[in-house]
Amino acid sequence: MxxxxxxxxxxxxxxxxxxxxxxxxxxxxxxxxxxxxxxxxxxxxxxxxxxxxxxxxxxxxxxxxxxxxxxxxxxxxxxxxxxxxxxxxxxxxxxxxxxxxxxxxxxxxxxxxxxxxxxxxxxxxxxxxxxxxxxxxxxxxxxxxxxxxxxxxxxxxxxxxxxxxSEKKPTEYRSPVCLECKARENTCLFLEGEPCLGPITKGGCEAVCPSRGLRCWGCFGPLSGGNHKALKRNFEKQFGKDKTKELLKTFFSQTNEFKELYPKEK
Ligand code: SF4
Ligand code: SF4
Ligand code: SF4
CATH class of the missing domain: 3.40.50.700 (NADH:ubiquinone oxidoreductase-like, 20kDa subunit)
Structure with missing residues (x-):
């Protein structure tokens, strides 16, 4: 043919x-x-x-x-x-x-x-x-x-x-998961006592987890400029030091943000 x-x-x-x-x-x-x-x-x-x-x-x-x-x-x-x-x-x-x-x-x-x-x-x-x-x-x-x-x-x-x-610089998402979560009018899991990492996690995922009733684990990585120290303080009061470290470590362990929060961690 x-x-x-x-x-x-x-x-x-x-x-x-x-x-x-x-x-x-x-x-x-x-x-x-x-x-x-x-x-x-x-x-x-x-x-x-x-x-x-x-x-x-x-x-x-x-x-x-x-x-x-x-x-x-x-x-x-x-x-x-x-x-x-x-x-x-x-x-x-x-x-x-x-x-x-x-x-x-x-x-x-x-x-x-x-x-x-x-x-x-x-x-x-x-x-x-x-x-x-x-x-x-x-x-x-x-x-x-x-x-x-x-x-x-x-x-x-x-x-x-x-x-x-098209040879254009890709735009990076610069807001936390919380912004996408609130735009979807979800009930805030953090206010209900769940250790949700949305406030310090880079958005772009369309808040898939909290939109389905699951807390954010931080898989999009730490938000640059997020108040990680304040969240750590708050989490430690509510969930204890060990649990807080475990939560922050899951996806952030190799990041500068985690190393600043836990400088002794190797
Ligand atoms: S549920 Fe999580 S992501 Fe949604 S607003 Fe509350 S803290 Fe932010
Ligand atoms: S765990 Fe990942 S996919 Fe789920 S809400 Fe957080 S950043 Fe988005
Ligand atoms: S475990 Fe790794 S490869 Fe698998 S979905 Fe998650 S980021 Fe992608």
């Missing part, structure tokens, strides 16, 4: 197609599912991007160069660290997908000693591993943009890809 000649518009789009790679490290692959759902919904994304390397979804494993590399997961295994550095070397933009890549994820709450103890407990004393305690991707390389969340928000992902395609 004869193939149809491309129109002038199709030729333009093809010449501008973004060459994209998606790498996954140590994680649950939930953020990649958000990307798959987005591709199913957005014809524009399919027309304007060329997925050159995506282990999770395709057989093509091009080695670059790429316009954009998305990295999901926290570098933990030696191979993860190698992939992370290689992605930076061959990409114009590096974008982290989700809290594992941006913040180290829940697995990063373990410090180096706890990590080694944990490995022994799970695999036994004789098991040797070269895996390192999980860290954010930015511990190893410079990152251009972060898409926060566990998992990421589909609308934020679509906006970021559109910004990169």
């Amino acid at each position: 004869k193939s149809k000649k491309p129109t002038k518009n199709e030729k333009n789009i093809n010449s501008q197609r973004l060459k994209v790679a998606i790498f996954d490290l140590t994680d649950c692959e939930g953020c990649e599912l958000v990307l798959i759902n987005l591709r199913e919904k957005l014809a524009l994304l399919n027309e304007q991007t060329d997925i050159a390397n995506w282990r999770f979804a395709f057989d093509n494993h091009n080695l670059g160069p790429f316009d954009v590399s998305f990295i999901e997961g926290s570098p933990t295994a030696e191979k993860d660290i190698e992939i992370t550095k290689q992605a930076r070397a061959v990409s114009k933009y590096v974008v982290t997908l989700g809290s594992c890549a941006e913040l180290g994820g829940i697995q990063a709450t373990l410090n180096n000693n706890e990590w080694e103890e944990g490995i022994k407990e799970v695999y036994g004393n004789s098991y040797k591993t070269k895996n390192k305690a999980p860290k954010p991707v930015s511990y190893y390389i410079d990152v251009d943009y972060h898409l926060p969340g566990c998992p990421i928000n589909q609308n934020e992902l679509a906006q970021l890809i559109t910004s990169i395609i």
Whole structure:
């Protein structure tokens, strides 16, 4: 069968197609599912991007160069660290997908000693591993943009890809989860005695948890300029010191905000 000649518009789009790679490290692959759902919904994304390397979804494993590399997961295994550095070397933009890549994820709450103890407990004393305690991707390389969340928000992902395609700087969400929560007229869980981290957590998730009666755990990361000290004081009075630290540690353990609140924590 004869193939149809491309129109002038199709030729333009093809010449501008973004060459994209998606790498996954140590994680649950939930953020990649958000990307798959987005591709199913957005014809524009399919027309304007060329997925050159995506282990999770395709057989093509091009080695670059790429316009954009998305990295999901926290570098933990030696191979993860190698992939992370290689992605930076061959990409114009590096974008982290989700809290594992941006913040180290829940697995990063373990410090180096706890990590080694944990490995022994799970695999036994004789098991040797070269895996390192999980860290954010930015511990190893410079990152251009972060898409926060566990998992990421589909609308934020679509906006970021559109910004990169149109060569505009993506806008970062600068308000707390509380703003989106109040806009939805939710009953405030904090006022009902729940330790909700919404006041000091970066918004952009459309307040999905409090809108369903669940408190915010802070998966979008600490809000820059948030009054973390005041929230800590308030939480300690209501829920005790240990519980407060545990709550703040879940997603913030590798952040400057957490290290300022707990300077002795290694
Ligand atoms: S951020 Fe959450 S959803 Fe995304 S890969 Fe990590 S654990 Fe999975
Ligand atoms: S429920 Fe949580 S996110 Fe919503 S307004 Fe109260 S503290 Fe903020
Ligand atoms: S409400 Fe909090 S925990 Fe839930 S998705 Fe938003 S930032 Fe994450």
